[in-house]
Amino acid sequence: MSSITQPIGGHEHAHDDHAHHPTGIMRWVTTTNHKDIGTLYLWFSFTMFIVGGCMAFVIRAELFEPGLQIVTPEFFNEMTTLHGLIMIFGALMPGAVGFANWMIPMQIGAPDMAFARMNNWSFWLLPPAALMLLISLFVPGGAAGGGWTLYPPLTIEQGMGMDLTIFAIHIMGASSIMGSINIITTILNLRAPGMTLMKMPLFCWTWLITAYLLIAVMPVLAGAVTMLLTDRHFGTSFFNAAGGGDPILFQHVFWFFGHPEVYIIILPAFGIISEIIPTFSRKPLFGYASMVYAVAAIAILSFMVWAHHMFTTGLPTAGILFYMYATMLIAVPTGVKVFNWLATMWKGSISLEAPMMFALGFLFLFVIGGFTGLVLGIVPLDVALHDTYYVVAHFHYVMVAGTLFAFFGGVYYWLPKWTGHMYDESLAKWHFWLSFILFNVTFFPMHFLGLAGMPRRVPDYPQQFADWNMVSSIGAFGFGLSQLVFLYAVIKCIRGGKPAPAKPWDGATSLEWTLPSPAPYHSFETPPVVR
Amino acid sequence: MSVDQPSPRPGSGSTPATADHRLPGNRRLFMKLAVVAVAMFGFGYAMVPFYNAICRATGLRDIDxxxxxxxxxxxxxxxxxxxxxxxxxxxxxxxxxxxxxxxxxxxxxxxxxxxxxxxxxxxxxxxxxxxxxxxxxxxxxxxxxxxxxxxxxxxxxxxxxxxxxxxxxxxxxxxxxxxxxxxxxxxxxxxxxx
Structure with missing residues (x-):
């Protein structure tokens, strides 16, 4: 993409700066403004990140030493389950939707999202759902403890905490589907004149495809948990072996949702990284079209690989081979993306502000997570490593160092646009280095633990795993606490700081940088013309 | 890409760019996507007989x-x-x-x-x-x-x-x-x- 030759000021929007909206709490409850809703999503996401992080604290505290010290095994299982559900459905997915709400209308020159009121509703469904998950900790029988994957028969037999979990998933799924319909309609119908699809910033492209994935698979998850619910209470036998059902069937339905879900979580992160790296390399993104096609290829392939989560369930050999090779195939479009990012940086004038640091951290650690994913995709190795800490290490490299680092980078990248102030660069650097080092202290040892055979979701372990578990726990405490630096840096930036110009990054090219900072409450009411 | 000073939307034929859910284009797309979502909910259930048929055909569950x-x-x-x-x-x-x-x-x-x-x-x-x-x-x-x-x-x-x-x-x-x-x-x- 070429650069914007004639940046425009915000004078035509000056009269909008005094936005007409209720003040106080009602502003946030009744808002239909995409920027307000984006802010709500991002704060909700961060709150859930802290809540899920506290659960990780409990898990790592119990695993600090062998033996049972702090919590009961049942409570430990509830913690691992809720940690997974809250981080995925409460922190990562709403975080991505928050970025979409803030940035997509500004990047395509639209005044707002297509369905502004539904946008409000999609957000306000989330807090009750999160509350139901947390309340389930206090009901008789406790929260769901069968793992975030909710496999029967355990989840058919648990108490009412499981029902609350099922309803929470229903509500969050409805929210995701509405949000996705909104995003697709916005991108397809509300682009400014001249903003053809192949001129869109890559963040919009990744979200367009992610939204299609969400619409395709969230209803399947809703169906799967509805079947669990009717098996539990209404006498059906989808998964109940005693009534002629099959628990393995649940795994098929769940992972038909679950594998595309993995890409739902990582694709928006790819989009953010594809914005940051060209900006701070001061070069256009290398291979823009191939990036778009790679995302589409990843999305299509993601529907054909779900059974690689089930290599140990006794699939026929032909099936196992198919899923193994299809899984390997995903490395091709993913490799295209990684090499394109590298080629974008090649001979670029790179500067290392915090967003770029997080993007580089993402690149380095995501590739490690991708490679361990390839290792797990190889059947004979997977049979040995299935449900060990190697898997835990793998998906935390992809989700924490992948998606979360991209989100951190995105926050620092767009904070000047959101708040009108520059963030504190040295605080952000501290945040990056603490996160980067402590993340590796936490999760790298899990590779060793997994290779040595330590199973996941177990509160106790034999002596030989003690040392690395202690290292991992210390890293986890440090990683969690260093996120307070992030919170402080963001609050400090909202409160004040060096005023940000309309385009604080000289290499940035997309439309949002033509607006003043902070972005006016209503932007692009008159669409810009993109040539 | 380059951006001009924003001008009023050029006449008919261009992409509608206002956030109005009453726009027929938006509503049509909403209905299409909602139908896809409902169909995929049904697909989840359709996997049940499909799974049983596959198990029969491949002899995976021939315990009876x-x-x-x-x-x-x-x-x-x-x-x-x-x-x-x-x-x-x-x-x-x-x-x-x-x-x-x-x-x-x-x-x-x-x-x-x-x-x-x-x-x-x-x-x-x-x-x-x-x-x-x-x-x-x-x-x-x-x-x-x-x-x-x-x-x-x-x-x-x-x-x-x-x-x-x-x-x-x-x-x-x-x-x-x-x-x-x-x-x-x-x-x-x-x-x-x-």
């Missing part, structure tokens, strides 16, 4: 059909011990094998007997599910007839002797000298109990 035996040759040079194990899951029955174990030559057709007693005062329907130890021996254990092929309904107080006719495949790996055949009866609720 007799195995086909071709050209069995009795291998009298070795014998394999078959041990029997019986379990009930929350059922008012008694269930036992009439022999603890038996020694068979691979390839030889053998019949064993099991006995169930309904100790309750009402009719109960059960379904037995077999499993094998070691697990992979299951594929070498061919059942020609088994009470586990169909549901068993027992009247109050009824005692029933039930046969299992089987052949151990001569291709059973040499190192396997003992196979444990374990049955668990599950109650089939809501079907055939009245």
């Amino acid at each position: 059909r007799p195995d086909r035996i071709v050209n069995t040759q009795v291998d009298a040079t070795r014998s394999v011990r078959i041990e029997f194990d019986t379990n009930l899951r929350n059922m008012p029955w008694k269930f036992r094998a009439l022999q603890e174990s038996t020694d068979v030559h691979p390839g030889a057709v053998t019949q064993v007997l099991f006995e169930v007693v309904n100790e309750s005062d009402h009719a109960v329907t059960g379904q037995a599910i077999p499993s094998y130890g070691p697990q992979f021996a299951g594929q070498y254990f061919h059942k020609l007839d088994c009470f586990c092929f169909k549901r068993q309904t027992l009247a109050p107080g009824e005692t029933r002797k039930m046969p299992v006719v089987f052949v151990v495949d001569p291709k059973l790996p040499q190192q396997v000298s003992t196979i444990t055949l374990s049955y668990t009866f599950f109650e089939v609720e809501g079907n055939g109990n009245g």
Whole structure:
């Protein structure tokens, strides 16, 4: 993409700066403004990140030493389950939707999202759902403890905490589907004149495809948990072996949702990284079209690989081979993306502000997570490593160092646009280095633990795993606490700081940088013309 | 791409760019996407019969059909011990094998007997599910007839002797000298109990 030759000021929007909206709490409850809703999503996401992080604290505290010290095994299982559900459905997915709400209308020159009121509703469904998950900790029988994957028969037999979990998933799924319909309609119908699809910033492209994935698979998850619910209470036998059902069937339905879900979580992160790296390399993104096609290829392939989560369930050999090779195939479009990012940086004038640091951290650690994913995709190795800490290490490299680092980078990248102030660069650097080092202290040892055979979701372990578990726990405490630096840096930036110009990054090219900072409450009411 | 000073939207034919849900284009797209979402909810349920059909076609869940035996040759040079194990899951029955174990030559057709007693005062329907130890021996254990092929309904107080006719495949790996055949009866609720 070429650069914007004639940046425009915000004078035509000056009269909008005094936005007409209720003040106080009602502003946030009744808002239909995409920027307000984006802010709500991002704060909700961060709150859930802290809540899920506290659960990780409990898990790592119990695993600090062998033996049972702090919590009961049942409570430990509830913690691992809720940690997974809250981080995925409460922190990562709403975080991505928050970025979409803030940035997509500004990047395509639209005044707002297509369905502004539904946008409000999609957000306000989330807090009750999160509350139901947390309340389930206090009901008789406790929260769901069968793992975030909710496999029967355990989840058919648990108490009412499981029902609350099922309803929470229903509500969050409805929210995701509405949000996705909104995003697709916005991108397809509300682009400014001249903003053809192949001129869109890559963040919009990744979200367009992610939204299609969400619409395709969230209803399947809703169906799967509805079947669990009717098996539990209404006498059906989808998964109940005693009534002629099959628990393995649940795994098929769940992972038909679950594998595309993995890409739902990582694709928006790819989009953010594809914005940051060209900006701070001061070069256009290398291979823009191939990036778009790679995302589409990843999305299509993601529907054909779900059974690689089930290599140990006794699939026929032909099936196992198919899923193994299809899984390997995903490395091709993913490799295209990684090499394109590298080629974008090649001979670029790179500067290392915090967003770029997080993007580089993402690149380095995501590739490690991708490679361990390839290792797990190889059947004979997977049979040995299935449900060990190697898997835990793998998906935390992809989700924490992948998606979360991209989100951190995105926050620092767009904070000047959101708040009108520059963030504190040295605080952000501290945040990056603490996160980067402590993340590796936490999760790298899990590779060793997994290779040595330590199973996941177990509160106790034999002596030989003690040392690395202690290292991992210390890293986890440090990683969690260093996120307070992030919170402080963001609050400090909202409160004040060096005023940000309309385009604080000289290499940035997309439309949002033509607006003043902070972005006016209503932007692009008159669409810009993109040539 | 380059951006001009924003100008009013050029006339007709361009992409609509206002956030108005009443725009017919937006509403049409909303309806299409909503239909996709509803259809995918149905697809989740459609996976159930599809899964069962796949399992049938590939023979993955043939626990309720007799195995086909071709050209069995009795291998009298070795014998394999078959041990029997019986379990009930929350059922008012008694269930036992009439022999603890038996020694068979691979390839030889053998019949064993099991006995169930309904100790309750009402009719109960059960379904037995077999499993094998070691697990992979299951594929070498061919059942020609088994009470586990169909549901068993027992009247109050009824005692029933039930046969299992089987052949151990001569291709059973040499190192396997003992196979444990374990049955668990599950109650089939809501079907055939009245």
